[in-house]
Amino acid sequence: MKFHSLRGMQDIFQDDSKRWRALRSILQTVLDQYGIGEVQNPILENLNLFVRTVGDASDIVNKELYSFEDRNGEHIALRPEGTAGFIRSVIEKKIEHESQKAFYVGPMFRYERPQKGRFRQFHQLGVEYIGFPEGDADIEIISIISDLLEGLKISKKAVININHLGTNDVKQEYCRALKEFLLDYKDSLSEIDQKRLDSNPLRILDSKDESAKDILALSDLPQYQDFLANQHLDLLDSLIASFGSKNAIKINHKLVRGLDYYTGLVFEVVSNELGAQDSFIGGGRYDNLISELGGRPQSAIGFAVGLDRVLNLFEPVYSYKKKVIFINLTGSDRHHAYNIASKIREASKNIIVESILTDASLKSQLRKANKLGGDFALIIGDGEMTNKKFIWKDLNESSQEFVTLEEIIGKIHQL
RNA sequence: GCGGGCGUAGCUCAGUAGGUUAGAGCGCUGGAUUGUGGCUCCGGAGGUCGUGGGUUCGAAACCCAUCGUUCGCCCCA
Structure with missing residues (x-):
């Protein structure tokens, strides 16, 4: 009888581990400079926490969760991402009204088909800012990302895409308008996109299907920027102004994020050196999540770094003894x-x-x-x-x- | 969950009109004047040919299944 590691799970040995430590150390240095402290949350949480936060329409919850019943009959899941657990812990401690700047690192689990840059056990470093409404915090968050890229010396390999989803009302409104528009072309859409029309129309915006792309190029397609308030568009412009000289950063009004809880600023950092899984940092504002989980209403913004993917981009420099x-x-x-x-x-x-x-x-x-x-x-x-x-x-x-x-x-x- | 490629030694790979004890390079290991490395030379260990079935007198090779891996779809960091 022979044992082997589970599909999509890797053993990280000596030399590879050294790479990981070098990566951790660079990231840590940047986070320290911002005064961001570490939080360690459990890897296991109640199943419903993820259903409520990540969204019951998303694949992460529908088919990618590692879940089981424990010996007491409770429904448990391995965390597929870090934000939900962190927010749960903040609410539980009743400190959501205090501002927080926190980061976490660790393994996440999704039952997916492995491929380049995608594993069933993968590693994320997440940063969460709680209690800072839209404005300065959004700029600092992008600043952290910019510094991380610079610290890793991968700024030139990366493109930062930013978008604004507006308030929850605007998001819903645009979603409706988009759906209404696309219904006229339903028959031309691929099977997958037709399903998304019901489950999550915004996702069609970054569909890779050719016919969807053609439809999205039509001039009378509802444009997100037309729904956004000026102050939101101004935020995007100021981000471009602040970080455009150091980074490739651009506004992409078709950028939407897969997790339900995002509102306001969203962003994603991609590299064309990563293959199909080209996004290695993603995040955004989620001002409604804390109250949805039963906490006092509190604004929040955060992002996660896909460490396994970053590892493919950066060249470590080792200290020598x-x-x-x-x-x-x-x-x-x-x-x-x-x-x-x-x-x-x-x-x-x-x-x-x-x-x-x-x-x-x-x-x-x-x-x-x-x-x-x-x-x-x-x-x-x-x-x-x-x-x-x-x-x-x-x-x-x-x-x-x-x-x-x-x-x-x-x-x-x-x- | 869907589609394509691949699976022979620790690693990179040879090996098929099916035919005796399955190979190479690197690596590992021992030795080449007593207790002295790298280069060189000589020797050794290590493989149920991913696994399980099937076809055949005979399978690493052909067929089926399964597992793993890889690249895409999907999803997302």
Whole structure:
């Protein structure tokens, strides 16, 4: 009987993990600069939380949720995104009236068919601002995104699309107008788009179907911008003015988001280097969500970064620590030699002291030292232990000398 | 949930008009003067040919199913 990892779930090993840490560290640095603190919410939540927030029309809830009944008969789901759980926790703590700037990172789960940039267990970093009405916060949110792109050095690979969905009333109104218009062309629409006409007409705006594109190009198609108030259009313009010099940012009135709870500003960052799943940051304002979940009415805006996708875009730069490979050749009481290694580690946290941990031949241990990328080898045999002088070998220079522990520590401090 | 490609050693891949013990390179591992790496040389380990059925005297190869993977659709970060 053989086990393998579940479909769409990956084991992330050493070198890949290193990439992840480098990514995390860059993102963290930017978030720290904005004074955004971390929140950790559970991965499991009540099933209905997601039905209520994400929307019962969306595929995420309809067919992509990992859900089950626990031993107590409660309906549980693995989180498909992070906003719902975070908002739930804020309301539960009764702090929704206080402003919050928070981020979270972690795995999310959707039962989808895996493909490039899409896994069943994937990772998101989310940022949520609560208690900041439309205006300054919207600008700061885009500013964070701009800084993230810059920190990752991927600004040139990315396009930020922005749109405004207006108030909930405007959203509904436009939705109705669009639906009414499209009904005349229903027969020309693809099967999928015809279904969307009922479930979520706005989604047809970014349909990839050719006939839908033709219809959407018609001059009498209701235009979102015609429904929007001037102040909303002005917000979009000011975002272009603020970030246009550093980023490719453009207004796209056909941009709608899949999650029901968005109102107001919405945005999405895409890259043409990612294949079909080209969007790696997405978010927007969701001023109605908190009250819908039973909290006091409070404005909110946030976004999520698809970390698995970002990982395909950025080139990590690793910090480098010198590495000493510890080779123990002593025959008896081998632990005495390992004490030397411990003393070196105590003397400096900026150096790696890695043990080979075998009694194989010196030749094979040195080969190993080379493969491990060691800068130095510390070789200790019985004779060295007796004399308290150890072999310190510079693997790059191919030179070596006998030195005491104190001399080794002195050398390390000079590195 | 739908469609296409792929699945032979840890990795990248050879191997088919079906035919004896399935190969290469890299990697791993041991050795080439006693306790000295990288280059070189010699040796070794490692594969139920994704899995399960079927066709056949005979299947890695042909057929079916299944699982996985990959690229799209859909969905979305």
